[in-house]
Amino acid sequence: MRPERFDSWLKVDAKGLYCRPGGFHIDPHGAVRRAVVTHGHSDHARSGHDAALATEETLAIMRARLGKGAPRRPQATAYGEPLAIGDVTVTLFPAGHVLGSAQVLIEYKGKRAVVSGDYKRSADPTCAPFALIPCDLFVTEATFGLPVFQHGDARAEVAKLLKSAGQFPERAHVVGAYGLGKTQRVIAILREAGYERPIYLHGALQACCDLYEQFGVRLGALRPATGASRDDLKGAIVIAPPSAIADRWSRRLPDPVTAFASGWMRVRARARQQSVELPLVISDHADWRELTETIAETGAEEVWVTHGREDALLHHIETTGRRGRALALIGREDEDQ
Ligand SMILES: [Zn+2]
Ligand SMILES: [Zn+2]
Numbered sequence: 001m002r003p004e005r006f007d008s009w010l011k012v013d014a015k016g017l018y019c020r021p022g023g024f025h026i027d028p029h030g031a032v033r034r035a036v037v038t039h040g041h042s043d044h045a046r047s048g049h050d051a052a053l054a055t056e057e058t059l060a061i062m063r064a065r066l067g068k069g070a071p072r073r074p075q076a077t078a079y080g081e082p083l084a085i086g087d088v089t090v091t092l093f094p095a096g097h098v099l100g101s102a103q104v105l106i107e108y109k110g111k112r113a114v115v116s117g118d119y120k121r122s123a124d125p126t127c128a129p130f131a132l133i134p135c136d137l138f139v140t141e142a143t144f145g146l147p148v149f150q151h152g153d154a155r156a157e158v159a160k161l162l163k164s165a166g167q168f169p170e171r172a173h174v175v176g177a178y179g180l181g182k183t184q185r186v187i188a189i190l191r192e193a194g195y196e197r198p199i200y201l202h203g204a205l206q207a208c209c210d211l212y213e214q215f216g217v218r219l220g221a222l223r224p225a226t227g228a229s230r231d232d233l234k235g236a237i238v239i240a241p242p243s244a245i246a247d248r249w250s251r252r253l254p255d256p257v258t259a260f261a262s263g264w265m266r267v268r269a270r271a272r273q274q275s276v277e278l279p280l281v282i283s284d285h286a287d288w289r290e291l292t293e294t295i296a297e298t299g300a301e302e303v304w305v306t307h308g309r310e311d312a313l314l315h316h317i318e319t320t321g322r323r324g325r326a327l328a329l330i331g332r333e334d335e336d337q
Helices: 057-070 152-165 182-192 203-214 248-252 266-273 286-297 311-319
Strands: 010-013 016-019 024-026 034-037 049-052 073-076 083-085 088-094 101-108 109-116 139-143 173-176 200-201 222-224 237-240 257-261 278-280 301-306 325-326
Touching: 016 325, 034 311, 057 073, 057 203, 139 286, 152 173, 152 182, 152 257, 152 278, 182 200, 182 203, 182 237, 200 203, 203 222, 203 237, 237 248, 286 311, 301 311
Parallel strands: 024 034, 034 049, 049 073, 109 139, 139 301, 173 237, 173 257, 200 222, 200 237, 257 278, 301 325
Antiparallel strands: 010 016, 016 024, 083 088, 088 101, 101 109
């Protein structure tokens, strides 16, 4: 029997990546009959699906964020539990990206395809660590798919924040962080570093923090920033969505030091442009080394690349003797970098 080419059963159609023998889309960008959803970020977890398979955590995030747009027929599955869907077997494995994030292993006619969603390999106390799944086809993101991106140790970045907070006890430190994943990771690393004071939150971040707590991720004392006195906020750490750190919202804080936790903070010009005084290179995506090492370790003969900036990675893939392909998926513009 001649092996089927991957693109004969995994196709890109108008809604995104579609597994024909399983009859489902993976992270489609529009409403579909049946979806497998890797994680709760808005560029992956869209509203209006009829059936959706995901981890329990991802389904809870979708309910909290999408309300009526959450899947009508949610199906929760645990990591590592194989499920027969149509003619394929689907198993989710941790992606190490945010709470509940999963890679999707699809087995069909003796071939193994892994759709990794977004992933990282570095330590994150708020989610299960990335699992390496040997496969024949690996579908990878490439958010930071350039050699210049090296994220380093998030704990060292948080240590910079603590040092600055100690040096300027009269000033608030406002940290821009995306609401799902980054916020909780920064808080958890602060706690690991022994920081026990209350951490103040912009109102938009509360619901996701509550969700993490419900799933057993301890974040310590959190207080709403709105309503806190200026005295309380002196020397305090305040977390806010990136859009809020430069706007009127942060002007009420006492002489704020502006920080931003993002993989993009490796690019100094970007930090300057956004008036970030204290750039913190903390990313929930793989950097160049993690991407290239992961691709090699999976043993995949073929690699498909999503999330833009794929040229350098495709070149690398081809020089290592693998087949590479850029997947033109619509709507992958991350909220979580
Ligand atoms: Zn994501
Ligand atoms: Zn993404």
